[in-house]
Amino acid sequence: YPWEPIKEYQEILFSYYDGIAKISINRPHKRNAFTPLTVKEMSEAMEIARQDERVGVIILTGEGGDAFCSGGDQSIRGHGGYVGEDKVPRLNVLDLQMQIRRIPKPVVAMVAGYAIGGGHVLHVVCDLSIAAENARFGQTGPKVGSFDGGFGASYLARIVGQKKAREIWYLCDQYDAQEALDMGLVNKVVPLDQLEETTIAWCRKMLEKSPIALRMLKASFNAELDGQAGIQQLAGDATLLYYLSEEAKEGKDAFLEKRKPDFSKFPKFP
Numbered sequence: 001y002p003w004e005p006i007k008e009y010q011e012i013l014f015s016y017y018d019g020i021a022k023i024s025i026n027r028p029h030k031r032n033a034f035t036p037l038t039v040k041e042m043s044e045a046m047e048i049a050r051q052d053e054r055v056g057v058i059i060l061t062g063e064g065g066d067a068f069c070s071g072g073d074q075s076i077r078g079h080g081g082y083v084g085e086d087k088v089p090r091l092n093v094l095d096l097q098m099q100i101r102r103i104p105k106p107v108v109a110m111v112a113g114y115a116i117g118g119g120h121v122l123h124v125v126c127d128l129s130i131a132a133e134n135a136r137f138g139q140t141g142p143k144v145g146s147f148d149g150g151f152g153a154s155y156l157a158r159i160v161g162q163k164k165a166r167e168i169w170y171l172c173d174q175y176d177a178q179e180a181l182d183m184g185l186v187n188k189v190v191p192l193d194q195l196e197e198t199t200i201a202w203c204r205k206m207l208e209k210s211p212i213a214l215r216m217l218k219a220s221f222n223a224e225l226d227g228q229a230g231i232q233q234l235a236g237d238a239t240l241l242y243y244l245s246e247e248a249k250e251g252k253d254a255f256l257e258k259r260k261p262d263f264s265k266f267p268k269f270p
């Protein structure tokens, strides 16, 4: 596919094609483990994709075919987090997880190879996951001295159920693509050479749909789990829709024209 680069980065690739933005971790020598810089770049790309009106769907993936992402780069894990060039320890992937959930466009994880540890959680928080037959899923936290008790625990449990989520975290086993499909952890499994084609076909199906309907659905699915923050997201979308109405514009116009608003002409729906 003729992906066009949107912006050059050091540790990710960020490209555009036909309504789709693709963010791809580009550290295949480390099974696409992330550093604070990888996450910073992904976060910036996610924001650019959010603002870009051409983009209706975002694909999150990893380069090389061996790994989607193997989590935090353990070789730079320091005292209190992952340490980048500024020597500051960070867990900024948690902000990226929030960003993926918040962005009002569907985010699709395109998983070839390993989705492990914090890399597994990244696919978990995506709206949809499409896996190649070589995909392998799992958490490693209790093995390597880490855990993700946020979406990595509670949202995973919403997806696969409490017993399975506890098994995944407590045993740190790996699961193949078929097992992931059977537990509802991924939406589809395809041969590796059909992964991008299938993912793009799914994206195109979504691109044909009403963007506001998709946006409202994403906020609605989040609201159920995200409590007050989820309601705030859904309510923000309700405000967006209200701002599109003549009724809301009458309030703003009246203020600017220094007159009393006349809402009498607007229907009082049953």
Ligand code: 2NE
Binding pocket: 029, 030, 031, 033, 070, 071, 072, 073, 074, 075, 091, 093, 114, 116, 117, 118, 119, 140, 141, 144, 146, 147, 148
């Ligand atoms: C991913 C996995 C299972 C792949 O195994 P394999 O056998 O295919 O490859 P190998 O030889 O282990 O890895 C290839 C190279 O990539 C490096 C390896 O050290 C190796 O380097 P060299 O020996 O060739 O120099 N590599 C792979 N993953 C890495 C990582 N995460 N950090 C640094 N280097 C890595 C296997 O590699 C594996 O199990 N990887 C570790 C998975 C892991 O434990 N991730 C961290 C979980 S904690 C986390 O992500 C986290 C969190 O829990 C909470 C908040 C934020 C993050």
